[in-house]
Amino acid sequence: MRIDVLTLFPQMFEGPFSESILRRAVDQGSVELVLHNIRDYSSDKHMKVDDYAFGGGAGMVMQIEPIARIIDQLKGERSYDEVIYLTPDGQTLKQGLVNQLSLKGNLILLCGHYKGVDQRVRDNYVSLEISVGDYVLTGGELAAAVLVDAVVRLIPGVLSDETSALSDSFQDNLLAPPVYTRPAEYKGWKVPEVLLSGHQAKIDQWREEQALARTRKLRPDLLED
Ligand code: ADE
Numbered sequence: 001m002r003i004d005v006l007t008l009f010p011q012m013f014e015g016p017f018s019e020s021i022l023r024r025a026v027d028q029g030s031v032e033l034v035l036h037n038i039r040d041y042s043s044d045k046h047m048k049v050d051d052y053a054f055g056g057g058a059g060m061v062m063q064i065e066p067i068a069r070i071i072d073q074l075k076g077e078r079s080y081d082e083v084i085y086l087t088p089d090g091q092t093l094k095q096g097l098v099n100q101l102s103l104k105g106n107l108i109l110l111c112g113h114y115k116g117v118d119q120r121v122r123d124n125y126v127s128l129e130i131s132v133g134d135y136v137l138t139g140g141e142l143a144a145a146v147l148v149d150a151v152v153r154l155i156p157g158v159l160s161d162e163t164s165a166l167s168d169s170f171q172d173n174l175l176a177p178p179v180y181t182r183p184a185e186y187k188g189w190k191v192p193e194v195l196l197s198g199h200q201a202k203i204d205q206w207r208e209e210q211a212l213a214r215t216r217k218l219r220p221d222l223l224e225d
Contacts, residue, residue, distance in 0.1 A: 001104065001155055002032040002078075005144055006070055007111040008049065008062075010035040012141040022149060025158045033148065041066035050114055059115035067110065067117060071125050074108060082128045083108040086140030086147070087116060090129030093147060095170035097130070101147075102154035109147065111140030173222045177210035 005013065016022060017033055025031045042049050043065060050060040071083060081104040091097070101107065110117070110126065122129070132143040152158060159165050169176040180191040194206045215222055 001030070001102075001152075002034065002106045003109060003148060003151075004034045004036060004074055004080075004107070005109045005111065005148075006036050006038055006067060007139075007141055007144070008038050008113055009111075009139065009141055010037050013145060016145040016149065021153055021158060025152050025155065028157070030155045030158050031152050036070050038062070038066050038070065041069045043069075053115060057115075061115050062112060062117040062121075064118040064120050067121050068125065071108060071110075078106055080106045080108050083110065083126050084128045084130055084147070085110045085112065085117065085122060085126040086132070086143040087112055087129050088131050088134070088136050090131040092134070093130050093132050093150070095150075095168070098147075098150045099154065099171075102151045107151075109140075109144045111144050113139040170222075173215075173225055174211045175215045175219060175222070177207040177214065 007013070013033075013035055017026065022033075026033055039047050039049050048063075049066050050062050053059065053061045074080065082101070084107060086109065110121070130143070130147060132146050137143060154165055165171070167176060180195060184191045184196060192206070194202055197203070
């Protein structure tokens with residue numbers, strides 16, 4: 001998979017992309033993450049990428065030209081499955097959408113800033129608009145990093161224990177069951193007996209029941225979906 005990220009702040013991705021599982025995914029070639037600084041595509045002599053909104057009002061709007069120039073160039077080099085704009089008014093990111101995106105070949109992620117991008121970018125270049133939740137971030141970068149992290153961990157070979165993604169919370173619309181490790185007793189707090197029994201069928205059944213009980217208690221809305 002290849003993911004091209006269009007941003008005014010490429011350094012914001014340095015931390016998330018260079019640690020832990022994402023870094024390993026890049027190092028082993030499971031994903032190619034390519035950062036593009038939108039400012040590098042400005043034709044303005046001051047490298048300007050934004051301007052005042054037509055009709056007035058506070059805040060700057062990201063101009064169409066630099067963004068269009070990058071996307072046209074990238075599309076000339078290969079085909080893309082989606083051009084995704086991260087925005088608080090997009091569809092809320094859920095595990096089902098993450099699963100679908102993890103099966104794609106090439107994605108472009110566009111990060112907005114200030115008042116967002118000129119609507120003509122959204123109308124003519126963007127195929128999918130995604131929000132990471134009903135709150136407003138300073139820009140799309142952190143949202144894009146969340147999306148990349150959630151998608152890349154599902155690419156086969158990225159997680160060392162491949163079954164662990166299947167038992168995540170939200171796969172099957174259920175929260176994950178509780179987990180325990182050594183010691184079996186701490187300050188008198190004991191690990192549930194069944195987990196020490198060695199009886200796999202009983203353990204699986206216990207985990208299923210716990211997942212259901214936890215979902216009913218904490219996120220009953222998931223069971224209605
Ligand atoms: N940009 C600003 N806020 C955002 C959000 N909640 N989701 C995606 N992109 C954003």
